Amino acid sequence: MRELNLVLNAKAQGLLHRTFDFRFRAFAKDLASILIFGGFIIGMFFVGRTATIYLLNQAYIGQFLFHRFLSMILYLLFVTVNLGNVIVCYATLYRSEEVTFLMGLPISHGNIFLAKFVDNFFHSSSTLVMLGMAMLLGYGSVFNMPWHFYFLTMFAVVLPFMLIAGLIAVMTLMALIKVAARIGIRWLLTLSVGTYLLAVYGYFSLTNPVGMMQEVMKQFPNVHGYYAHLDPAFSAFLPNHWVTEFLYWSVNGNNARALPYLLTLNLVFVGLLVSAGLVARRIYYRSWLAASDARATRGPTISIPAGGILEFGSKRIFRPVADAILRRDIWLFVREPGQWLHVVVMVFILCASLVSIDSLNLKSSRPLFQMLSFLGIFLFNGFLVASVALRFVFPSVSLEGETFWCVRSSPVDLNRLYWQKFLGLLAVVLVVGETLVVVSGRVADFNPDLVTLAVVSMAFVALTLTSLHMGGGAYFADYKERNAIRVASSQGASLTFLLSIFYIMVTVTILWVAANQYFEALILRKTPPSTWLSWPVAFIGLISLLASIATTWLGVRCFRRDY
Amino acid sequence: MIELRNLVKKFGSFTAVDDVSLRLGKGEFFGFLGLNGAGKTTTIKMMTGLFEPTSGSCWINGHNVHTEPMLAKRSTGYVPDQPWLYDKLTGREFLYFVGGLFSMQSGVLRERIGEMIELLEIGGFVDRRGEEYSLGMRQRIVLTAALLHDPQVLIIDEPIVGLDPRSARLIKDLLKLKSRQGTTVFMSSHLLEVVDELCDRIAIIKNGHIIYEEMRDGSRIHNGKLETMFLELTR
Numbered sequence: 001m002r003e004l005n006l007v008l009n010a011k012a013q014g015l016l017h018r019t020f021d022f023r024f025r026a027f028a029k030d031l032a033s034i035l036i037f038g039g040f041i042i043g044m045f046f047v048g049r050t051a052t053i054y055l056l057n058q059a060y061i062g063q064f065l066f067h068r069f070l071s072m073i074l075y076l077l078f079v080t081v082n083l084g085n086v087i088v089c090y091a092t093l094y095r096s097e098e099v100t101f102l103m104g105l106p107i108s109h110g111n112i113f114l115a116k117f118v119d120n121f122f123h124s125s126s127t128l129v130m131l132g133m134a135m136l137l138g139y140g141s142v143f144n145m146p147w148h149f150y151f152l153t154m155f156a157v158v159l160p161f162m163l164i165a166g167l168i169a170v171m172t173l174m175a176l177i178k179v180a181a182r183i184g185i186r187w188l189l190t191l192s193v194g195t196y197l198l199a200v201y202g203y204f205s206l207t208n209p210v211g212m213m214q215e216v217m218k219q220f221p222n223v224h225g226y227y228a229h230l231d232p233a234f235s236a237f238l239p240n241h242w243v244t245e246f247l248y249w250s251v252n253g254n255n256a257r258a259l260p261y262l263l264t265l266n267l268v269f270v271g272l273l274v275s276a277g278l279v280a281r282r283i284y285y286r287s288w289l290a291a292s293d294a295r296a297t298r299g300p301t302i303s304i305p306a307g308g309i310l311e312f313g314s315k316r317i318f319r320p321v322a323d324a325i326l327r328r329d330i331w332l333f334v335r336e337p338g339q340w341l342h343v344v345v346m347v348f349i350l351c352a353s354l355v356s357i358d359s360l361n362l363k364s365s366r367p368l369f370q371m372l373s374f375l376g377i378f379l380f381n382g383f384l385v386a387s388v389a390l391r392f393v394f395p396s397v398s399l400e401g402e403t404f405w406c407v408r409s410s411p412v413d414l415n416r417l418y419w420q421k422f423l424g425l426l427a428v429v430l431v432v433g434e435t436l437v438v439v440s441g442r443v444a445d446f447n448p449d450l451v452t453l454a455v456v457s458m459a460f461v462a463l464t465l466t467s468l469h470m471g472g473g474a475y476f477a478d479y480k481e482r483n484a485i486r487v488a489s490s491q492g493a494s495l496t497f498l499l500s501i502f503y504i505m506v507t508v509t510i511l512w513v514a515a516n517q518y519f520e521a522l523i524l525r526k527t528p529p530s531t532w533l534s535w536p537v538a539f540i541g542l543i544s545l546l547a548s549i550a551t552t553w554l555g556v557r558c559f560r561r562d563y
Numbered sequence: 564m565i566e567l568r569n570l571v572k573k574f575g576s577f578t579a580v581d582d583v584s585l586r587l588g589k590g591e592f593f594g595f596l597g598l599n600g601a602g603k604t605t606t607i608k609m610m611t612g613l614f615e616p617t618s619g620s621c622w623i624n625g626h627n628v629h630t631e632p633m634l635a636k637r638s639t640g641y642v643p644d645q646p647w648l649y650d651k652l653t654g655r656e657f658l659y660f661v662g663g664l665f666s667m668q669s670g671v672l673r674e675r676i677g678e679m680i681e682l683l684e685i686g687g688f689v690d691r692r693g694e695e696y697s698l699g700m701r702q703r704i705v706l707t708a709a710l711l712h713d714p715q716v717l718i719i720d721e722p723i724v725g726l727d728p729r730s731a732r733l734i735k736d737l738l739k740l741k742s743r744q745g746t747t748v749f750m751s752s753h754l755l756e757v758v759d760e761l762c763d764r765i766a767i768i769k770n771g772h773i774i775y776e777e778m779r780d781g782s783r784i785h786n787g788k789l790e791t792m793f794l795e796l797t798r
Contacts, residue, residue, distance in 0.1 A: 312655070312656045312659035312660065313659050313669065313672070313673055315669070316663075316669060319666075320662075320663045320664075320665075320666040320667070321663060321664055321666060323663055324659070324660050324661075324662075324663025324664055325663075325664075327659075327660070327663075328649065328652065328660050331651065331652060331656065332649060332651050332652065335651035336651060401647070401649075402645065402647040403647045403648060403649050405611075405613060405641075405643050405647065406647075406660075406661060406664070406708070407664065408611075408612060408613050409611040409612060409613060409636060409639070409641040409643075410636055410661065410664035410665060411632070411633040411634075411636040411637040411664070411665060411666070412636075412664055413633065482650075561615075562608075562613065562614045562615060563608075563613045563614075
């Protein structure tokens, strides 16, 4: 225990020094972060509150369905935190130089494991916890819950819930590393991705949200009843179910029925923590050695086909510098399993979202419904594009890494290099965004005028999100961090993502005013005014261009600063 | 070939390099000495465009490194103290990459890589990935990359640390040869015997100031007692 305290204490000291840095630049940066985070925390409070009031009082779906939908969101969160921890823990528990250093000291392996797990969990999940707390406050305020409800829910329900996801992740990871030595890393990765996708697909197939909603709505107006017989049997074993059952019974004032769920969550958490400690004592060191061996005894390098167009030394496609950078970026990307694995996951999410839009059957002749669908789908597409930008654009500058010395000391025009990276990434984000808009527009059978509005707006959104994430990535660049996923989950990345969400909300608000004008005309059987399409596009364009210019200027400046 | 004029670098209130001026001629082999944290690497980083000076200027081959960086860097080869490579690229791919950054013609580049592989004896590992290299292997790949475009100025930060005796001899001979062929070599090192053996002239930096600089008339003031003099001056 003393060893664990020492390691955690050293980490806490480092964190304190970073947090309480009162030099002007650091202080200004921290103040800006606090203001932006604070703004979003307040925003999330209102989102939580408004969504709860809307669903319960206007959409009138009833408390049972409301908490079941919340449970589904929590399930997705659970899987995301779990998968995120598997990926990030691999970097921190198995590839970190700090672990290599600690392994050489007389410290028990179990304690090294616990110290790194705690560090890792709070590094990657603190933003989620803060925003979750704000939403919880918004939710609880609708039911006028007392202060101790929030305290209890945050620390005895939400935190154990997320820690359970993290603990399962690290135990899975240790097992995977052991198995990897036998079946090979590629098979293992494929199997793991398949398992996660199956877990999501299986959950929603068995839970059948549409069927559940239809069954509850048959009881209308008695939608506030407790229809637990509609739950599939397996859901009783899931942590997301325990959280929502605790919330359901708490807001209904039945503490006796809420308490068992709280106890279950905490008992499972403690059980998993003890198990993880024991498993770590037994296999962490051996799995760390296995991972080190695997790195030291690699198979043959993925060979570049001789004479292939992308082979280093083959005929250049572009000017020498641009060509060298392009080939480097392509090969560094395809040889890093974490990168293409995330591409596969992202493509799956994008396809799944399009299939979901199709299955929602939004082909409606009711103008109001069409308008809501249009705005909702645009908003959703915007979030997806922002996620792609966060994951692949934001880390692009940091991934220059410590080998950036090589580029910086060469006769390379850094402005041009920044623009080259920017244009390549913009092309990717633009293709993703426009594909989503066009396909979802066709699937939902929107009027061609609306699709045109969405296509043009998405072009501006793609431009702004790329500029914002590239500029943010340059401003918060961490050349020492080799793991793209950790870069994309850093505090700077969270801030940039929150800013991009704010920008998307502004864009959707402008579109809402335009769409409102259009559909009002349709309802009144008039022709929409000729300016309904041009002025919102001009307004979105102006905001987007200003945001893009500002963030690109910042990005280029930061890209050139002392390395 | 290299000129530093009143170079100053401040990090907040800390002055890392304070009013450093130096002048190196063609083919000169210059040793830059100093204790840890004296300002050697900061000076080198300003000479290679990695740091911007707070005031003063660096000139390479008649070009200001910060106002005409492309021209200055084109004639410079740089070997950093930490030879970072791309983990996922092989040594050969890294050399092609660096050749591209210096806009070398494809045919010339291929030929030059072949020659350099022979010269630096890196054929045994040049097709393995960066993540598989030892420190010494990395240093040899980075030195190869620095010499690829046949620079007129070579700036080297700690070139011998981590090398086995055979590799160290190979590199020392190569650097001496390059100097004789007219390349100006600016070398920072802690290894006094290496500096004594290779350099025509030395300077010692302490707390950001040059505290000792040998004249350019070829006379060696330390006269074989470099260690004694260094310890005395840096006390």
